[in-house]
């Protein structure tokens with residue numbers, strides 16, 4: 134393999150030209166041309182016969198990979214898979230839309246499979262690949278799980294390329310985000326999956342060259358058992374929260390169990406499965422602790438608010454405004470049963486006449502009859518309610534104090 138700079142010198146000019154043909158609607162998505170320089174250089178050098186891409190989106194990389202490959206090997210085939218059916222940043226467009234638009238002829242030669250994860254594809258795949266581009270979910274451990282899934286499909290000395298190996302540092306704001314969409318959540322520690330892989334395989338990987346922030350790395354897979362040992366290490370690096378929602382986890386973990394048992398030696402399979410089980414369990418535990426802590430903080434906060442409220446309404450005639458679920462819980466849990474509170478105001482006619490605790494729900498027009506001298510807004514998820522109440526008071530020519538205890542954070 135050459136160095137990143139050598140591939141850069143060979144291919145950056147023509148890659149810049151090629152990138153000018155991208156459809157405008159792709160905006161800045163998948164616009165990382167220095168990564169494409171490395172990929173095109175590798176394809177020129179190794180002339181792969183069978184390419185696999187995990188994570189397709191608009192099909193832009195699939196297009197430039199096939200376009201390059203056919204120059205050097207007229208028999209090259211490419212298969213791309215994607216978990217989705219539509220583009221995540223342009224839901225009205227199908228996966229592969231850019232490929233179809235830019236080159237309808239090449240598009241006919243492309244094998245695109247949507248609605249699949251790497252493990253679904255690998256479990257039923259009879260083919261072997263000599264070039265794989267992994268660019269799907271960047272939340273750790275996905276790049277590692279994708280690598281595990283495609284390992285049995287690799288020919289000897291296959292090239293594996295990972296995109297976004299520094300995305301975590303770009304997200305953290307440590308490296309410039311110029312080649313990424315404007316909506317990247319800068320300032321958050323996330324998307325470290327490809328970086329975990331890069332850190333572990335650094336010595337045997339070639340990093341792309343880029344004058345801004347290199348972000349793509351490639352390696353030759355020689356000894357699958359050695360790779361598996363290192364992947365086990367990657368799998369044990371702490372998993373990122375929200376790596377999948379809980380239904381997806383329930384669905385995907387048994388698939389990995391089945392796949393690993395069928396495709397790897399018993400001892401290795403056992404270690405991988407233990408690692409998946411333990412790390413998933415740790416993450417669930419951490420999430421449970423986070424939820425419990427959140428509930429505890431909420432409980433503490435509500436308790437303080439209920440005490441403050443009881444103090445504020447002393448010697449007043451008060452109404453709540455907003456028959457919210459939150460108010461129901463607050464009244465019940467903190468036993469807010471004060472004679473100073475004479476009812477609840479709510480604009481929703483269907484609620485009027487009902488009760489929360491012993492407080493009846495009235496329409497705003499009843500303010501004139503009830504004559505409260507304190508209003509306590511209780512629609513905590515609708516901060517605009519304060520403005521609404523103020524306008525209603527002006528409309529009714531009333532002057533009543535508003536207590537914002539429940540609305541405060």
Ligand SMILES: C[S@@+](CC[C@H](N)C(=O)[O-])C[C@H]1O[C@@H](n2cnc3c(N)ncnc32)[C@H](O)[C@@H]1O
Nearest residue numbers: 163188189190193194215216217250268269270
């Ligand atoms: C960064 S985009 C791929 C860009 C494409 N490789 C290119 O350079 O033109 C990532 C894609 O991976 C897909 N994806 C996310 N998680 C996946 C998973 N677990 N398996 C397969 N595809 C996934 C998303 O739907 C998204 O379209």
